[in-house]
Amino acid sequence: MKAKRLEGVMQGVFLFSALISVLSIILIIIFMFAGGVPFMMEYGIVDFLFGDRWSPSNTPSSFGILPMILGSIFVTIGAVVIGVPIGILTAVFMAEFCPPKLYKILKPATNLMAAIPSIVYGFFALQLIVPIMRNFSGGTGMNMLTAMILLGIMILPTVIGLSESSLRSVPRSYYTGSMALGATHERTVMKVIMPAAKSGIISSVILGVGRAIGETMAVVLIAGNQPIIPQSITSGVRTLTTNIVLEMAYAAGEHREALIATGVVLFVFILMINGLFMMIKRKESKA
Amino acid sequence: MSKISIKDMNLWYGDFQALHGVSLEIPQNEITAFIGPSGCGKSTLIKSLNRMNDLVEGCRIEGDILLDGKDIYKSNTNVNTLRKDVGMVFQQPNPFPMSIYNNIAYGPRTHGVKDKKELDEIVEKSLRDAAIWDEVKDDLNKNALSISGGQQQRICIARALAVQPEVLLMDEPTSALDPISTAKIEELVTELKEKYTIVMVTHNMQQASRVSDHTAFFFNGYIIESGDTRKMFTNPKKKQTEDYISGRFG
Ligand SMILES: Nc1ncnc2c1ncn2[C@@H]1O[C@H](COP(=O)(O)OP(=O)(O)OP(=O)(O)O)[C@@H](O)[C@H]1O
Ligand SMILES: [Mg+2]
Numbered sequence: 001m002k003a004k005r006l007e008g009v010m011q012g013v014f015l016f017s018a019l020i021s022v023l024s025i026i027l028i029i030i031f032m033f034a035g036g037v038p039f040m041m042e043y044g045i046v047d048f049l050f051g052d053r054w055s056p057s058n059t060p061s062s063f064g065i066l067p068m069i070l071g072s073i074f075v076t077i078g079a080v081v082i083g084v085p086i087g088i089l090t091a092v093f094m095a096e097f098c099p100p101k102l103y104k105i106l107k108p109a110t111n112l113m114a115a116i117p118s119i120v121y122g123f124f125a126l127q128l129i130v131p132i133m134r135n136f137s138g139g140t141g142m143n144m145l146t147a148m149i150l151l152g153i154m155i156l157p158t159v160i161g162l163s164e165s166s167l168r169s170v171p172r173s174y175y176t177g178s179m180a181l182g183a184t185h186e187r188t189v190m191k192v193i194m195p196a197a198k199s200g201i202i203s204s205v206i207l208g209v210g211r212a213i214g215e216t217m218a219v220v221l222i223a224g225n226q227p228i229i230p231q232s233i234t235s236g237v238r239t240l241t242t243n244i245v246l247e248m249a250y251a252a253g254e255h256r257e258a259l260i261a262t263g264v265v266l267f268v269f270i271l272m273i274n275g276l277f278m279m280i281k282r283k284e285s286k287a
Numbered sequence: 288m289s290k291i292s293i294k295d296m297n298l299w300y301g302d303f304q305a306l307h308g309v310s311l312e313i314p315q316n317e318i319t320a321f322i323g324p325s326g327c328g329k330s331t332l333i334k335s336l337n338r339m340n341d342l343v344e345g346c347r348i349e350g351d352i353l354l355d356g357k358d359i360y361k362s363n364t365n366v367n368t369l370r371k372d373v374g375m376v377f378q379q380p381n382p383f384p385m386s387i388y389n390n391i392a393y394g395p396r397t398h399g400v401k402d403k404k405e406l407d408e409i410v411e412k413s414l415r416d417a418a419i420w421d422e423v424k425d426d427l428n429k430n431a432l433s434i435s436g437g438q439q440q441r442i443c444i445a446r447a448l449a450v451q452p453e454v455l456l457m458d459e460p461t462s463a464l465d466p467i468s469t470a471k472i473e474e475l476v477t478e479l480k481e482k483y484t485i486v487m488v489t490h491n492m493q494q495a496s497r498v499s500d501h502t503a504f505f506f507n508g509y510i511i512e513s514g515d516t517r518k519m520f521t522n523p524k525k526k527q528t529e530d531y532i533s534g535r536f537g
Contacts, residue, residue, distance in 0.1 A: 173381035177443070180339060181394040181450055182371035191393070196384050 029267075036261035039254070048261065054227040056247065056255040063258040065243065065265065067229045071144075072213055072239040072269070074230065075223070078148025079155055079212040084205050086152070087159030091201075094160070095167035096189045114157035122218035125150040130222055137234040142224040144237040150218055155208035162207060166200020167193060199284040203277055210273045214266070216241035240266040290315040290454060290484040291336060296350030298331060300343065305331045307508045309350075313454075313501075318476060318485045320495040320516065323505030323531065329488045332505075333456050336486065337373040338366050354454070371398055374447035378459040380439035382431035382446070387414075387423050390431045390442055394450035409449050416482075417445035418475045437468025444475065448483075455479065457487040461494065473498050492532055496520045504528045 040048050043063060051064015094106055129149055134141030170193050178188040194201070216239075224236020225246060238246070244259050244266075251259050291313040298306040306328050313319050321329040331340070338359060340346045352359050359369055371394070382390050391410045392400075400406055410427070414420040419441040423434070431442050440460060447455060457476070461469040476485060476498055489495050495502055496516060503513035504527075512519065512528045523529040 171381070173377065173379060174383055176339065176342070177377065177381040177383065177446075178393070178397075179342060180337065180370055180375040180377075181397060181446065182367040182369075183393075183397045184367060187397060191397075192383055 032260065032264050032267055035257065036264035039257035039261045040264070043258070043261075048258075049265070052229055054243070056251070056258065061254065063254075063261075065240070065258075065262055067227050068238050068240045068243045068262065069265065070229055071223075071237040072241070072266075074144060075147045075151060075219070075237060075239055076209055076212040078144065078233075079151030080205065080209060082148055082152030083155040083208060083212075084159055087156045087204070087208070088163050088201060090156070091160045091163035091167060091204075092189060092194065095164050096185070096193065110157050110160050114161065118154065118215060118218040119221075121150060121154055122221035125218065125222045133234075139234065140224060140236070142222050142236060143234045144223065144230050145233045147219050147223040147237060147239075148233075150222060151212045151215055154215060154218065155211050158208045158211050159204045162204030163197070163201045166197040166204070169200070170196040199280050203280055203284075206273055206277045206280070210270060210277075213239075213269055213273070214241060216245050220245055240269075288315050289313060290355065291486075292351075292353040292356075293332070294351040294353070296332075296335070296348065296352065298328075298335065298340070298349075299345075299347045301345040305508050306335075309508075309510050311503055311510060311513055313484065313486060315484050316480055316482075317500040318480050318487060318498055319501040319503065320499035321486065321488045321503050321505060322490070322492065322495050323511075325490075327505040328508045329505050330458050333375075333458050333486055333488055336454070336456055337370045337375055338364075339370075339375065341366065371450045372452055373454040373456060374450065374452035376440070376443050376447055376455065376457040376460050379463055380436055380443050382439050382442050384430065384432055386428045387431045387434075387442060388427040390446050391449045394446060398450055413445040413449040414442075416448050416479070417441045418471065418478075419445060435468070437464045437471065440464060440468065440472060441475070444472070448479075452483065454484045454486065457485065459488050459490060462490060469494075492520075492534070504531060506531075 048063060048065060049069065050066050051062060052066045053062040053064045054067060055062050090110075094103060094110075098106060125146060129146050130141040132141070133143065133146050137143070137145070174192050174196055175188055178192045179185070183191070219239055220242040223238065223242060225238045225242055226236040227238045227243065228235075230237045240262055243262050247255070248259050289312040293309055293311040293313075296306060296309045297304060298309075309328075309332060311332075321333060323329055334340045334343075335348060335352060336354075336359075340348070348360060354369070354373065358364070383393065385393075388410055391413050392406045395406060395409050400409065411420065411424075414423060419438060422438060423429075423442075426434075431439065434442070440463075444455075444460075460476075461472050464472065473494065476487065479485060480500075487499065499516045501514065502516045502519050504511050504519070504525075506527055512523065512525045519528065520532060523532060
């Protein structure tokens with residue numbers, strides 16, 4: 001009887017905990033959309049999304065966020081181009097080629113990379129990448145390429161961690177099956193293990209994209225932050241996230257609403273990325 | 288004539304000796320069955336014949352294993368060629384998670400066949416030889432994991448045949464299968480011995496006596512008795528063999 005009651009109480013506790021996270025996501029959605037959507041309607045969605053002038057302090061002010069949308073997309077693509085190949089190859093190395101002694105160092109190191117606060121990455125880039133970039137391309141050294149490199153590094157732990165675990169979860173019988181046909185270890189890894197882990201690897205890339213597009217504090221330090229559509233890879237760039245963090249502190253009225261609406265756009269991006277992630281997961285569990 | 292000769296072989300996993308002074312002749316174009324209770328070393332010996340034991344850390348071998356008179360453990364042996372010549376089928380069907388066609392073509396591609404037409408021919412021939420062509424010929428692009436376990440096992444046999452081996456090692460190839468699939472594979476194996484030398488591990492005494500020409504009885508890492516299957520099953524020389532065959536232990 002007593003055990004029964006305890007069970008009931010525990011179930012309540014579990015349910016309550018679960019509800020808290022559901023509740024917070026609902027609150028976030030309500031708050032974001034209530035704060036941002038009315039502004040978008042009033043200002044005009046097309047003008048807002050595809051306007052290329054962001055000048056809140058002009059009269060009349062204009063709030064086009066196309067530069068920031070493109071900035072986020074460009075920077076993320078760059079981060080993927082730089083970070084994903086390195087990340088996947090590192091994961092393959094760690095799962096299939098790494099001597100155990102080296103693994104004991106590499107694994108905690110990549111875990112640590114995931115735990116470093118992003119502002120620290122920002123400092124690192126400011127100290128190291130920015131000066132190099134200044135020598136290499138002139139200007140301030142704070143530009144799109146700098147942001148791409150930094151984000152490429154920052155998505156590594158996500159890509160490595162998930163890819164490695166999906167490589168490791170490939171049944172060993174595939175490996176022995178291939179080796180028994182006279183294939184080399186390398187060929188087995190490339191032609192059997194990696195394709196078998198494909199959906200996990202793709203998921204890791206998608207989560208990496210999510211990380212890159214959402215990153216703020218590191219990017220704001222090194223990207224230049226000009227709200228203009230970048231003309232080249234060495235132009236300064238402002239992303240959706242940095243747009244908000246740069247101006248929220250002093251924004252008021254319409255300006256403030258425009259920033260919340262920027263957040264809504266970012267949120268929609270994240271929703272799409274997560275939707276893609278879930279679709280791939282679902283396909284994986286079906287196969 | 289012996290296809291494989293095993294001479295006074297000892298094998299260790301780390302400190303544990305799994306095979307003791309094993310000697311055995313495996314005749315060409317015949318079926319040799321390995322029988323014996325669990326843990327007695329059947330898989331260990333069969334894996335030594337294509338050096339899959341190399342993949343086991345801490346595995347060490349003494350003695351000689353000759354394939355066509357050549358020592359396969361000599362340092363200049365090409366392990367990949369050896370495994371092409373001595374194919375293997377596992378207890379659990381393990382087709383790759385790719386199409387049936389690509390499963391069969393994987394081996395030939397590994398060994399350098401690129402021509403599409405040649406691959407098509409090899410795929411068809413291997414599937415025919417494994418007695419599964421009629422069942423899958425319209426589904427070659429289907430994922431090999433989507434067919435039944437018995438069919439998967441025959442796909443694995445076809446995959447092994449596709450690299451034109453001389454010897455086929457089968458470690459309990461039917462223990463995960465239903466009786467009908469088992470019967471199909473037994474029938475297939477008896478046909479395959481025309482072209483291949485076959486070594487098969489089995490826990491099923493009826494299977495050993497139905498299918499094999501020669502039998503080796505293992506116990507605790509020793510081969511207690513080996514020879515003609517019929518003679519051994521009707522008139523075992525050793526008491527232990529008799530007890531095992533008649534089901535008194537194991
Ligand atoms: N990788 C390994 N490392 C250490 N010991 C092993 C390893 N593989 C097998 N052994 C041991 O070697 C002995 C022989 O094992 P083996 O797998 O050859 O037996 P088996 O006759 O095939 O048994 P079963 O009928 O259960 O398949 C067993 O005692 C087993 O525990
Ligand atoms: Mg075994």
